[in-house]
Amino acid sequence: MSGSTLSIPAADEELPDCVEVAVIGLGYVGLPLAREAASVGLRVAGLDRDPRVVEGLNAGRSHVDDVSDDDVRQMRMAGFTAYTDDACLARAQTVVICVPTPLSEDGGPDLSAVTSAVRAVAGRLRPGQLVVLESTTYPGTTEEVVRPLLEESRLRVGEDFALAFSPERIDPGNTTHGLRDTPKVVGGCTPSCAAHAVAFYGKFIDTVVQAKGTREAEMAKLLENTYRHVNIALINELAIISRELHVDVWDAIRCAGTKPFGFQAFRPGAGVGGHCIPIDPSYLSYKVRSSLGYEFRFVELAQDINRRMPEYVVRRAQDLLNTAGRPLRGSRVLLLGVTYKPDVADQRETPAVPVSRLLRKREAEVSFHDPHVQLWTVDGVAVPRVGDLMAAVRDHDLTILLQDHSAYDLPALADEARLLFDTRGRIFQPGVEVL
Template sequence: MSEQLGESERADHVELAVIGLGYVGLPLAREAASVGLRVVGLDRDPKIVAALNEGRSHVDDVSDADVRRMRAAGFTAYTDDACLARAQTVVICVPTPLGEDGGPDLGAVTSATRTVAGRLRPGQLVVLESTTYPGTTEEIVRPLLEESGLRVGEHFALAFSPERIDPGNTTHGLRETPKVVGGCTPSCSVQAVAFYGKIVETVVQAKGTREAEMAKLLENTYRHVNIALVNELAIISRELHVDVWDAIRCAGTKPFGFQAFRPSPGVGGHCIPIDPNYLSYKVRSSLGYEFRFVELAQEINRRMPEYVVRRAQDLLNTAGAPMNGSRVLLLGVTYKPDIADQRESPALPVARLLRERSAEVFFHDPHVAAWSVDGTSVPRVEDALAAAREHDLTILLQDHSAYDLPTLADTARLLFDTRGRIFRPGVEVL
């Protein structure tokens, strides 16, 4: 399939064009195609485009069979932005990584917006789904689109709808998760709500784009702060001779006023360790002071890999083995169980710190074939249980369902469980 649009295709009516076919954009395209919408996708990576058009997925939550069904329903991926010209709705789902100034790098957003502006026509709906700070849609996206000469609310509609994709979640997919939508004007909101109402079960209308943008950051800041709280409690509880895991279990029996969060070796993925920075950046740049809750949570969660390595060193010392020269096996290097996504995984700083202390680091992950730290490959073992028997220390960093945890506990020489899954004598738990 050509990545360029033919003349006959240019004239076809398209109900949705998705810009950015990653972990947000591709599930959206899949759901839209599944309800009968004609969908096209635009991505700057020709390898991704070619693979999708051949029926192959690069996203954990979208299978090759899903892509083949999308193709059968008329979906085509392009590198040619001419595919935007006939789309009734254009949704921008490009990455917003953390920039050097601590805020989001909006380079991909501005580039995508300029591309849309070049193809913008009256009656279109444009939606930004990329996570960013409150004000981005009005202050960055709107002016760029209006350089086309068309006006928001008069000639075209513009809205923000935060993505709520939870990789690996088989219970709450895109369709089942309520979709928050905020438009630049009331008419923009009406048009955006009507569009998403075709794809998801519940649409929640926000007061405006800023409220929709803030909702996304609030969700992830809430989790970030509470994870930091329980991580610090884990450190404190050990010093106070308290079993923090049992305390959490007991507190979790309260039927109101409490939600259980659990300690971890650190936070990973794009959302938790990255998104709260956008809010912190906006507060700092616009109001001139720090968002102290976020700053403190970042500090606590960032130091968890160092705490894990310190505990690992203590465990080896207790067994009469120095960290220097010890063979340490890391199990699970992705940021969530049962997915291949490694973004911001705490496994990376853990491995780095172990190497700095002259440990020999090995890894196993059923979802990762090869892994490197700072450009240097980490040897992969094929049999996790056999390797745990041979290595001086095994650290469970991610509790993939493929791991036989009871057998692992019986097999490993020394086992450090950072996920609180194995409670038995001889197993060190975070």
């Protein structure tokens, strides 16, 4: 969704008389939601501003890692159709908004896609509809931004239509926990709104957890990811300190992890990536700063630590080359894994970008390999992709493992590489530098 109201003509698809669910935004959040709803027999319509996405889905092609082409074909057989025209919203019993909320220049959430989607809904709103916001944002958004826009239709929340917030909990690439078996948190503007939302999600989610209200549901999402963000920052700083203290931080984590209570293992890395952990805590920090007038210091500190990790990785890489008698300038450096997590193609906020940027700034010759990424650009400049991986690690002065995709034979890579820097703590054998 962009900042303008959707008005692109739809493809040659006739609008059904009625759909039970309309999902706005068919990306990493919206498409899995549409799939699960369709899988239990609900009639689902999808709305997206990108004609290429709509055309691909209607032709049975997926653009999301966790939804296969076969999944899309099954959805189509169940009656799913994607549109670029918001006319489909008028026929929906429930509308779920799953549009992106990136950070704006002032560090707060950019709600332009949300407000655009809500205005589209308001223009088609009718009595009896349920509207749910799933896009991550700061506490108060549903009541302070979404509700007033919808009530411009002169329909009233809790009387004429229902409004709720339900945070997305999608974990791309997770084959253990999916949408259906991950508990769904729901908060309504009124008790009747909550009841409508709980009943809706209960049709295709195993467990629905009702929050006290929309603000609590909004805060729950930020709490989940702020918790992870702060603990990742803690272990990243411990990794730096441990090296100075001559402590094997990976072994310390292994030992601490044997405690059956009171400890959850987090592991250091080149930074944090994805749309959630680097972004979501900023929403909370923004709300505290704008509404209360002071900083959320835990979040600010965690952001500072995690943002410094790419620079630390490059500094360690430079030290490793210097020890081998080579300067970083002019050295050939191969980056393995440029996505933000293992075994997905998702590159959102990947720390590989600042690592590559810093290496180039120091005039290293950077190449990459990733089994899930064929083309990769940093600051608009293409990074060369190697074909023969084993030949490449033998040919490059330094190989840096940024993402431990399961396709990589890590021991074999360690045997062949001239120098290998493992930022994931996966290769503990002589000659390998570990973060």
